Amino acid sequence: MGLPLAMRAVEVGYHVLGIDLDSTRAESLAAGISYVEDVSSEELQRALKSGRFQPTTEYAQAEGFDIAVITVPTPLRDTLPDLSFIEASASSIAPMLTKGATVVLESTTYPGTTEEVLVPLLEEGSGLIGGRDFHVGYSPERIDPGNKVWGFVETPKIVSGIDSTSLTKIKAFYDKLVRKTVPVRSPKEAELAKLLENTFRHVNIALVNELAIFANQLGVNVWDSIDAAATKPFGFMKFTPGPGVGGHCLPVDPSYLSWQVRRTLGQTFRFVELANDVNDHMPDYVVQRSIEVLNDQSKSLRGSRVLLAGVSYKKNTGDNREAPAARIIELLTGYGARVVATDPHVPEAQWPKGIERVSLSPDEVAASDLVILVTDHDAFDYPMLAKNAKTVLDTRNRVKKSSETVYTL
Ligand SMILES: NC(=O)c1ccc[n+]([C@@H]2O[C@H](COP(=O)([O-])OP(=O)(O)OC[C@H]3O[C@@H](n4cnc5c(N)ncnc54)[C@H](O)[C@@H]3O)[C@@H](O)[C@H]2O)c1
Numbered sequence: 392m393g394l395p396l397a398m399r400a401v402e403v404g405y406h407v408l409g410i411d412l413d414s415t416r417a418e419s420l421a422a423g424i425s426y427v428e429d430v431s432s433e434e435l436q437r438a439l440k441s442g443r444f445q446p447t448t449e450y451a452q453a454e455g456f457d458i459a460v461i462t463v464p465t466p467l468r469d470t471l472p473d474l475s476f477i478e479a480s481a482s483s484i485a486p487m488l489t490k491g492a493t494v495v496l497e498s499t500t501y502p503g504t505t506e507e508v509l510v511p512l513l514e515e516g517s518g519l520i521g522g523r524d525f526h527v528g529y530s531p532e533r534i535d536p537g538n539k540v541w542g543f544v545e546t547p548k549i550v551s552g553i554d555s556t557s558l559t560k561i562k563a564f565y566d567k568l569v570r571k572t573v574p575v576r577s578p579k580e581a582e583l584a585k586l587l588e589n590t591f592r593h594v595n596i597a598l599v600n601e602l603a604i605f606a607n608q609l610g611v612n613v614w615d616s617i618d619a620a621a622t623k624p625f626g627f628m629k630f631t632p633g634p635g636v637g638g639h640c641l642p643v644d645p646s647y648l649s650w651q652v653r654r655t656l657g658q659t660f661r662f663v664e665l666a667n668d669v670n671d672h673m674p675d676y677v678v679q680r681s682i683e684v685l686n687d688q689s690k691s692l693r694g695s696r697v698l699l700a701g702v703s704y705k706k707n708t709g710d711n712r713e714a715p716a717a718r719i720i721e722l723l724t725g726y727g728a729r730v731v732a733t734d735p736h737v738p739e740a741q742w743p744k745g746i747e748r749v750s751l752s753p754d755e756v757a758a759s760d761l762v763i764l765v766t767d768h769d770a771f772d773y774p775m776l777a778k779n780a781k782t783v784l785d786t787r788n789r790v791k792k793s794s795e796t797v798y799t800l
Contacts (some may be wrong), residue, residue, distance in 0.1 A: 392497060392532040393462035394420075394427045394435075395543045399568050403491040408453055409446045419445035421686040428708055428736075431535055437604040450483040458493045458564055459484050461509075462532065464639070465498045465647070472501060472647045474508055481509050485516020493560045496578075499585050499644050501651040503616040505529040505578035506553060509745040521553060528552035529578035531585035531675040537708045547571040550580035552674045557623025584621035590663060596641070597666035600673055603632035603800045607680075614788040614799065632800055634765050635673035635715030637704025642670075674718035675788055676800070681723065681761060684784050684798045690760055693727035700751060700776070702734045702743055706787075709736035711743075716765050720746060731759070735770045753779045764790060 397407045411417045419426055423436040438444035446453070453459065461484070463476035477498055484494060494513060496505050499700055505528065510521040521527050529551045532545055548569045552558030558574055565572045575581050599617065606613035613632060621629040636642055645667065649660035680694050704714035711717070716732070720743055723730050731747045733755070749755045751771055756762055756779040764776070767787035776783060777790050783797045790797050 392534055393460070394425070394430050395534060396462065396497070396532075396568070397444060398430055398434055398438055399442060399543055401444045402444070403567050406443045407438075407441075407445070408456070409444065410448065410450055410453065411446070412448055414448050417446045417448045427541070428710075429534070430638065437567060450487065452488045453484070455489060456487060456492060458495065459487075460495045460497055460680055460779060462497045465500050465643070467643050467646055470646065472650055474500065474504065477504065477508060478512060481512035482516055485513045488513060488517035488519055488525055489527075490519065490524045493528075493557070493564070495527075497532045499531060499589070499647070500582060501586065501647040502579040502582040503651075504582060506552075510553060522557065524552075526552065526557035526560045527550060527578075528557045529581045530561060530565060531581060531588075531703070533585075533588070536710060537705065544569055547573050549573045549575055549581045549584055551575050551578045551669045553578060583648075586644055586648045589640050590648055592665075593631070593636065593641045593645045593670065594662050594666045595628070596633070596636060597669040599630045599632045600635075601669050604676055607800065612799075631788070632786075633673070633715075634671045634677045634800075637712065637714035637716075638710060639712055674715045677715070677719050677763065677765075677784070678722040678726070680783055680798065680800060681728075681763060682726070684782055685761055687798075688747060688760075688782055689798075692723065695728050695760035696758060697723055697728045697730050698749065698755060698762045699730060699732040699746075700734075700762055700764045701768055701773060702732050703737050703766050703768075706767045707736065707769055709734070709738055709741070711737050711741050714766075717743060719763070719765065731755070734766065734768070751776070756780050 397409045400407050409420060423432055423439055425432045425435045447772050461480050463480045466473050493526060496509055510527055514521055519525050530548055533540055548565050550562045550565050550572045552561050562572050562574055603613045615633060617629060620627055633797050645663040649663040652658055652660045685692055685695060702714060702716040703709050703711045720730050731749045733749050733751045753775055756776055761782045761784060762776060762780045764785045764787055767789035773790050777797055783790055785797060785799050788799055
């Protein structure tokens with residue numbers, strides 16, 4: 392999240408210090424090699440050439456900064472929110488804080504983090520008072536990796552501050568970077584807005600996933616029903632079933648919200664828990680369907696060669712963090728299947744361990760007892776797949792059903 396923001400800030404004229412404690416990443420950036428799909432190496436090299444972008448691992452170089460934006464990870468540790476990266480970053484920024492500077496948190500987190508965690512750490516390490524001496528706020532990141540229509544500049548940005556001066560400063564900063572800013576009354580509302588956006592998607596995906604399972608048992612084509620429902624011009628938003636959710640957002644963010652509700656109110660956020668349960672079990676359902684479709688061909692999973700097409704969590708990206716493919720592979724292997732996989736986007740360093748990487752060629756497809764389409768990358772040749780495969784389990788409804796050997800979820 393930090394890199395696209397940094398590139399845009401350089402583009403509009405800011406001098407940007409890009410701090411990452413991971414020295415491999417900082418070195419790669421300094422060498423003009425981007426590891427972020429939405430930022431090309433050419434764009435990065437332009438920023439470096441301008442002399443206004445400097446990658447580093449050293450917070451000390453931030454001495455006298457005007458604006459600091461925190462975009463560190465907010466994962467779960469043992470199913471609980473892990474704010475240690477925000478805390479570490481805040482403690483490193485604090486000694487560099489001077490009067491009049493501004494700090495913005497962008498990492499996704501539960502309501503209250505900016506005021507209850509970030510501000511005290513900044514005050515403690517700087518001896519200054521938030522609001523009086525320096526400005527603080529929260530502005531959630533909304534980048535959708537791979538989205539060619541809604542990029543960083545085009546997507547409206549929610550902004551907030553711990554007081555009106557902080558809000559004014561933060562809004563002015565982002566007004567230079569994006570087309571539209573959306574001020575909200577305090578950081579808590581901004582933090583909750585981000586969790587609402589992701590929980591909304593998580594819950595709706597769970598709804599169509601569960602529907603897909605029941606529709607299959609009822610002999611109804613759920614994809615046709617969803618497409619038909621989506622013709623309603625109001626009051627309906629289209630979500631499609633799949634093999635499970637992945638990435639850094641959906642499997643993680645809603646749990647920040649349910650954790651806070653449980654911790655603060657002692658209540659269960661039932662929608663989130665239910666959505667987690669349904670989405671977490673989709674890989675099990677994919678494998679159950681694999682057993683069924685092979686059974687239809689008088690075959691068993693044990694001993695079958697299964698080709699997974701796509702191991703990233705999202706089409707046209709190489710991000711396979713928390714991707715359902717990992718669990719599908721684990722389950723298939725457990726049943727004794729011989730699993731191979733193909734994905735043009737996932738780099739070697741992130742490739743699932745012990746799984747042979749093959750190309751999606753007619754020979755590889757024909758040599759497999761079952762091809763499971765897990766991620767519907769545009770780069771795949773779907774007519775070739777349908778023509779050559781013995782059996783296909785299409786979890787995305789992308790291989791048009793041209794024969795009796797193509798099955799959907
Ligand atoms: N990836 C997305 O699509 C997306 C979308 C919206 C919001 N977010 C949120 O943005 C935040 C960052 O996500 P990301 O995908 O960019 O994560 P990432 O892991 O790709 O990048 C975070 C970087 O922070 C570095 N880092 C860790 N601790 C540090 C520290 N103390 N100081 C400096 N650098 C440090 C890491 O080395 C890493 O390179 C998360 O809260 C995430 O939920 C992500």
